[in-house]
Amino acid sequence: MHQKSGFSPASVIILLLLLALTGFLGWAIVSLPIQGASLRTQVLANMEQSGVKNPVTAVLLNFRGYDTLLEITVLFLAVLGVWSLGTVQILDKVQPGGPFLMALMRILLPAMMVTAGYLLWVGAYAPGGAFQAGAILGGAGILLLLTDVRFASAMARWPLRIALTAGVSIFIGVAFGSMILGGRLLEYPRDLAGTLILVIECVAALSIGITLVVLYIGSRPSEADRGVSVKSNGKRKERP
Amino acid sequence: MTWSQWLFDLPLALVLLWLAWRLLSSKDLFKGVVLFIAFGLLMALAWVRLQAVDIALAEAAIGAGVTGALFISALHRMHREQDPDGTEGGEAEQSKE
Amino acid sequence: MSVSVLYSLLGSTLFSLGLYGLAAYAQLLRKILAINIMGSGVFLILVALAYGPGENSPDPVPHAMVLTGLVVAVSATALALALACRVQETTGSAQLPEDESD
Numbered sequence: 001m002h003q004k005s006g007f008s009p010a011s012v013i014i015l016l017l018l019l020a021l022t023g024f025l026g027w028a029i030v031s032l033p034i035q036g037a038s039l040r041t042q043v044l045a046n047m048e049q050s051g052v053k054n055p056v057t058a059v060l061l062n063f064r065g066y067d068t069l070l071e072i073t074v075l076f077l078a079v080l081g082v083w084s085l086g087t088v089q090i091l092d093k094v095q096p097g098g099p100f101l102m103a104l105m106r107i108l109l110p111a112m113m114v115t116a117g118y119l120l121w122v123g124a125y126a127p128g129g130a131f132q133a134g135a136i137l138g139g140a141g142i143l144l145l146l147t148d149v150r151f152a153s154a155m156a157r158w159p160l161r162i163a164l165t166a167g168v169s170i171f172i173g174v175a176f177g178s179m180i181l182g183g184r185l186l187e188y189p190r191d192l193a194g195t196l197i198l199v200i201e202c203v204a205a206l207s208i209g210i211t212l213v214v215l216y217i218g219s220r221p222s223e224a225d226r227g228v229s230v231k232s233n234g235k236r237k238e239r240p
Numbered sequence: 241m242t243w244s245q246w247l248f249d250l251p252l253a254l255v256l257l258w259l260a261w262r263l264l265s266s267k268d269l270f271k272g273v274v275l276f277i278a279f280g281l282l283m284a285l286a287w288v289r290l291q292a293v294d295i296a297l298a299e300a301a302i303g304a305g306v307t308g309a310l311f312i313s314a315l316h317r318m319h320r321e322q323d324p325d326g327t328e329g330g331e332a333e334q335s336k337e
Numbered sequence: 338m339s340v341s342v343l344y345s346l347l348g349s350t351l352f353s354l355g356l357y358g359l360a361a362y363a364q365l366l367r368k369i370l371a372i373n374i375m376g377s378g379v380f381l382i383l384v385a386l387a388y389g390p391g392e393n394s395p396d397p398v399p400h401a402m403v404l405t406g407l408v409v410a411v412s413a414t415a416l417a418l419a420l421a422c423r424v425q426e427t428t429g430s431a432q433l434p435e436d437e438s439d
Contacts, residue, residue, distance in 0.1 A: 014360055018353045025349035029382070030342060036386065038396040055397035056294045056404070064401055071405045078412035082419040086426075119297070127293035131408055135301030142309055208408075212306050215415035216313060218422070249340065253347045260351055260374050264358035269366055276370055283377055290344060291395050292384050295403050302411050307373065310411075314418040315366065318425045 051193030052124040060129065061197045065186045069171050072204060075211045076168050088219035090145075090152045097147040105143060112140040120205050124194065130201035134208025141213035155213070156221035164214065167207025171200055249289065256282055273311040280304025341388045348381030363433040365421040369414060376410045 043055050043063065050058035060068050097105070116136040123129030144151040154160070174196055175186045183189070188196050259282065263275035280303040287296035351374055358371030380403045387399035425431040 011361065014357065018357050021356070022350055022353040025352070026346050029345040029349065029386075032386070034339075038387070038389075039398045040389065040394065040396045043397050044394075054294075055394070056400045059397045059401040060404060064398070067401070067405055071408055074409050075412050078416050081416045085419050085423050127297060129294060131404060132294070132297040132301060135298060135306060139301060139305050139309075142306070212302075212411075215412070216306070216309055218313060218317070218415075218419055245340065249343055253343065256347065257350060257354070260354050264354070264362070264367060264371055264374070269364070272367070272370060276373070279374070279377075283381075286344065286381065287384065290340070290384050290388050291390075292387075292400050292403070295380075295384065295400060295407065298404055298407050302407055303377070307411055307414055310415055310418055311366070311370075314422055317422050318366070318431055 049190060049193070051188070051190075051195075051197055054123060054125055054127065054129075056127070057123050057129050057197070061200060062188065062193060065175075069168075069175060069186070072167050072171060072207070075208065076164065079164060079211055079214050082215060082218060083220040086219045087222035088217065089222050090155055090217060091149065094146065094149050094152045101147060105147060109140055109143065112136055116140070116205065116209075120201060123201060124198070130205045131208060133201075134205040135212065137205060137209025138212025138216075141209055142216050145213055145216070155217065160210065160214070160221075163206060163210040165207075167204040167211075170203040174200060252282065252286060252289070256286065269315055270312075273308065273315060276311065277304050277308035280308065340390065341385045344385035344388070345382045348378045348385060351375070351378030351381065354378075363435070365424060365431045365433070366418075369417045369421065372417070373410065373414060376406065380406060 043059060046063070047053065047055065047058060050062040052058050052062070116133040119128040119136065120130060120133035121128075123132070141151075145155065174188070178187050178189070179185050181189065256279065259275055259279045263272045263279060266272040266275065280299060283303065284296045284300040287293070287299055355371045355373075355375030355378060358374065359368050362368060362371070383399045383403050383406075384395075387396035389395040421431055
């Protein structure tokens with residue numbers, strides 16, 4: 001609904017100011033030097049020390065690993081914020097899908113798992129990495145959440161919290177571990193750099209996937225769901 | 241920039257701008273969210289054009305996929321709150337184009 | 338006009354479009370959509386300025402920053418949507434009220 005459409009003076013002023021802003025940004029961009037400052041040469045010169053062959057992954061997980069650590073923490077903080085707003089009964093959201101959806105999921109979900117694993121592994125050599133793999137896992141989790149009762153009830157249990165915090169914990173553990181071993185924060189030992197990056201990426205991908213599913217659920221799983229266990233044939237049983 | 245590059249870049253840029261304008265100004269929120277998912281997928285195309293393939297993968301999965309699912313879920317929750325008697329708010333508003 | 342300049346101008350226009358959408362519409366979900374468009378505009382500017390055609394590969398540091406920004410944007414969107422649903426629950430409408438006085 002247009003609240004301020006039409007030619008009221010306030011909207012005209014806003015429009016003019018925004019046109020001025022666009023013009024100013026455009027002028028600033030056009031007047032940039034043709035070959036600006038770039039960190040490409042420095043990154044490519046230090047690639048052997050980083051442990052991976054993909055420059056973006058090297059920058060993300062080695063040269064600027066601190067930013068990635070804070071980014072994974074921001075995901076976790078978003079979960080904390082969303083969970084502090086209320087609870088929801090997840091098991092009510094699950095609906096048995098139609099035959100087309102179930103058939104599609106039987107094909108899609110294994111393909112998504114394999115794609116996620118491939119993206120995670122190939123991130124060291126080619127475009128890919130933990131975030132892309134985690135995002136695909138998140139999508140698979142959302143699909144599962146909407147149709148599978150066992151997955152939805154597993155979201156209400158305590159292992160979920162371990163999965164949510166595992167990514168942040170491993171990253172912080174590696175960061176402080178490298179300090180304990182004598183280096184600085186997040187300074188991986190040269191010969192272990194590739195292995196450490198792989199370990200961090202694996203755990204982070206799982207953590208990111210679960211975090212995206214939890215953000216989709218939107219609220220804290222309520223206590224009532226925890227008292228219900230679901231057997232493989234879909235029957236629910238109240239736990240004592 | 242050669243004319244063949246212009247042939248690809250200029251339509252992509254214009255479609256992105258047009259999509260962004262339409263999704264913000266559409267009367268029906270559900271239509272806006274669907275246009276947002278399309279916007280995310282076209283942004284993935286732009287990332288590939290700019291040789292940022294990692295970002296393209298992440299934008300298609302996170303930007304279009306997960307954000308679109310979040311919006312649709314929030315839309316459903318909000319409309320359910322607004323119409324407790326069950327009529328879908330999205331179908332009740334006719335989009336006047 | 339090079340590829341960098343074209344996509345940077347596109348990014349800045351998307352940013353302004355998103356800013357207009359943020360200011361002009363009172364419905365909360367539209368504001369969140371507008372903020373996402375602003376974010377996409379900023380990311381376009383960053384990556385377009387890092388573009389390197391053909392042999393010189395693009396600058397990887399802005400790529401990493403944009404990847405981080407994308408994930409932060411989805412976290413912020415999730416939190417904003419949860420807050421908008423909460424506003425809807427407590428006050429009954431997800432629209433900011435019109436100013437009575439001006």
